[in-house]
Amino acid sequence: MDPFDDPRLTAMGLLVEVATGLTVKAHQSFTAVGLSDVDFETLIRLARSPRQRLRMSDLAAQTSLSTSGITRVVDRLEREGLVMREACSTDRRASYAVLTEAGAERLKAVMPQHLNDIETYFTGLLTPQQLSDFLDALRIIRDVVRPCATVGVERASSEQCEGEKVS
Amino acid sequence: MDPFDDPRLTAMGLLVEVATGLTVKAHQSFTAVGLSDVDFETLIRLARSPRQRLRMSDLAAQTSLSTSGITRVVDRLEREGLVMREACSTDRRASYAVLTEAGAERLKAVMPQHLNDIETYFTGLLTPQQLSDFLDALRIIRDVVRPCATVGVERASSEQCEGEKVS
DNA sequence: TGTAGAAAGTTGTTCGCGCAATCATCGACG
DNA sequence: CGTCGATGATTGCGCGAACAACTTTCTACA
Numbered sequence: 001m002d003p004f005d006d007p008r009l010t011a012m013g014l015l016v017e018v019a020t021g022l023t024v025k026a027h028q029s030f031t032a033v034g035l036s037d038v039d040f041e042t043l044i045r046l047a048r049s050p051r052q053r054l055r056m057s058d059l060a061a062q063t064s065l066s067t068s069g070i071t072r073v074v075d076r077l078e079r080e081g082l083v084m085r086e087a088c089s090t091d092r093r094a095s096y097a098v099l100t101e102a103g104a105e106r107l108k109a110v111m112p113q114h115l116n117d118i119e120t121y122f123t124g125l126l127t128p129q130q131l132s133d134f135l136d137a138l139r140i141i142r143d144v145v146r147p148c149a150t151v152g153v154e155r156a157s158s159e160q161c162e163g164e165k166v167s
Numbered sequence: 168m169d170p171f172d173d174p175r176l177t178a179m180g181l182l183v184e185v186a187t188g189l190t191v192k193a194h195q196s197f198t199a200v201g202l203s204d205v206d207f208e209t210l211i212r213l214a215r216s217p218r219q220r221l222r223m224s225d226l227a228a229q230t231s232l233s234t235s236g237i238t239r240v241v242d243r244l245e246r247e248g249l250v251m252r253e254a255c256s257t258d259r260r261a262s263y264a265v266l267t268e269a270g271a272e273r274l275k276a277v278m279p280q281h282l283n284d285i286e287t288y289f290t291g292l293l294t295p296q297q298l299s300d301f302l303d304a305l306r307i308i309r310d311v312v313r314p315c316a317t318v319g320v321e322r323a324s325s326e327q328c329e330g331e332k333v334s
Numbered sequence: 335t336g337t338a339g340a341a342a343g344t345t346g347t348t349c350g351c352g353c354a355a356t357c358a359t360c361g362a363c364g
Numbered sequence: 365c366g367t368c369g370a371t372g373a374t375t376g377c378g379c380g381a382a383c384a385a386c387t388t389t390c391t392a393c394a
Contacts, residue, residue, distance in 0.1 A: 003278060004214040008285040011298070012189065013211075014305045015289070019186030020231055021312030022179065038350090044180075047171040057372060064187055066352050071374055073350095093359045093372040111170060118175040121312050122182070126304055131178070134304045137293055138181045145188030145288050203380090224342060236381050238344055260342040260389045 025121050029113040033106060038065065042073050043082060043099065043107050052099040053086065059097055070097075082106055192288050196280040200273060205232060209240055210249060210266065210274050219266035220253065226264055237264075249273055 023037065030040050045062050046052050054062070060070040074097050077083040082103035088094040123131055190204065197207050212229050213219050221229070227237040241264050244250040249270035255261040290298055 003275065004211065006278075006282055008282050008290050009211070011290055011302055011305075012193075012285050014302060014309060016186050016190060017313060018305050018308045019183050021309065023183060024231070025312060026179075036350090044171060044176070055372080056374095064191070067373065068353080068375080069351055075374095088372095091360070091372080095373075108170060111173075115173055115175050118179050122308055123175050123178055125307050125311060130300070130304055133297070133300055135178055135181060137297055137301045138178075138185050140292050141185050141289055142181060142188065144292060145192060146184060205380090222342085223344095233382055234343065235345080235383080239380075242344095255342095258342080258390070262343075 022118075022121055025117050026114060029110055029117055032113070033110050035106065035110065038063070038069075038073055039077060039082075040107075040110065042070070042077065042097075043103050046083065046097060046099040047104060047107055052104070053096040055088065055094050055096055057094075077103070189285075189288055192284050193281060196277055196284055199280070200277045202273065202277065205230070205236075205240055206244060206249075207274075207277065209237075209244065209264075210270050213250065213264060213266040214271060214274055219271070220263040222255065222261050222263055224261075244270070 026040075027037055030037060035043070041063050042059065045059060046054055056070050056074065057067055059065075059074075060067045063070070065073070074083055074085065077097075078085060080102075082100055084098045084100050086096045086098050088096060126134060193207075194204055197204060202210070208230050209226065212226060213221055223237050223241065224234055226232075226241075227234045230237070232240070241250055241252065244264075245252060247269075249267055251265045251267050253263045253265050255263060293301060
């Protein structure tokens with residue numbers, strides 16, 4: 001009779017509701033140190049990339065923001081001194097966004113609270129076995145909905161820094 | 168050495184990545200019938216509520232949009248004839264957003280594709296046992312991060328429609 | 335009953351993001 | 365080696381949402 005109570009719909013709703021709820025919790029910690037959600041996302045992606053750098057377009061691909069969005073986010077972060085733009089030595093069209101020391105410091109400042117939030121509202125609520133299974137399931141889905149989430153990491157790690165180990 | 172590769176951080180990233188990815192997939196189906204993501208969210212919440220109606224503020228609470236955001240979304244949907252505003256008989260400050268027949272039809276139009284997407288990119292990827300455990304975990308987290316996700320349902324179902332079953 | 339504070343909803347303002355157009359550069363092909 | 369399509373990044377523009385201020389109405393308390 002009611003075509004709108006399909007269990008798949010409920011499952012989908014549950015998933016986005018949880019993700020949104022956790023995002024809201026995290027948001028509060030981010031604003032406490034003067035970062036927006038996308039600021040944090042951008043900085044953490046850089047921090048977890050080889051040599052703390054990523055090309056603008058790779059950053060866009062990883063964050064599911066548009067390239068123009070990334071341009072403006074990096075503009076803002078650069079004004080605050082949290083990232084630096086650096087020219088690519090092999091492709092004059094491209095440029096890297098590089099995490100600065102200040103950017104890393106800012107990240108370190110939020111990290112304890114942020115990790116505590118995740119523990120309190122997510123990982124700590126499940127048993128180790130539950131959590132492990134949960135993450136396995138997430139990975140299965142991630143591999144299907146997001147085939148290229150690790151774009152750019154091999155590039156950044158393999159490319160030589162100018163003057164460093166000059167072949 | 169690297170304080171940014173904490174497994175909790177990875178877990179969080181995985182979760183939001185999956186949710187975002189699925190949202191993007193759904194977005195394509197929604198735009199095909201002329202709905203934005205929030206349009207769909209709003210309509211489906213109304214459809215799944217008793218008497219297909221919800222007060223503006225309850226709608227805001229359920230969708231994690233601000234009340235001003237809901238005002239404008241309902242403005243738009245009302246212009247398109249998908250919802251109707253209706254005065255509350257017991258509180259002259261409040262008003263209901265009510266799903267119209269056209270709104271229900273629009274929802275029915277997207278539903279097959281949307282359910283198919285969910286099946287393809289989410290529920291169908293896991294075994295029944297995996298899915299069941301996954302949803303259990305989600306519910307555990309949801310209950311903590313979103314204690315009042317069902318605001319307004321008992322109100323809408325218990326309140327009498329004017330002229331209907333008068334006392 | 336009258337007044338003060340809270341709550342529901344709308345509106346003005348601001349800001350962030352996506353889309354499309356643009357510029358510069360790269361790679362391929364004749 | 366020159367030309368053309370493709371790619372990386374940036375900017376103009378418009379839309380959509382949050383925040384705060386405001387209006388109306390309700391509720392509590394004296």
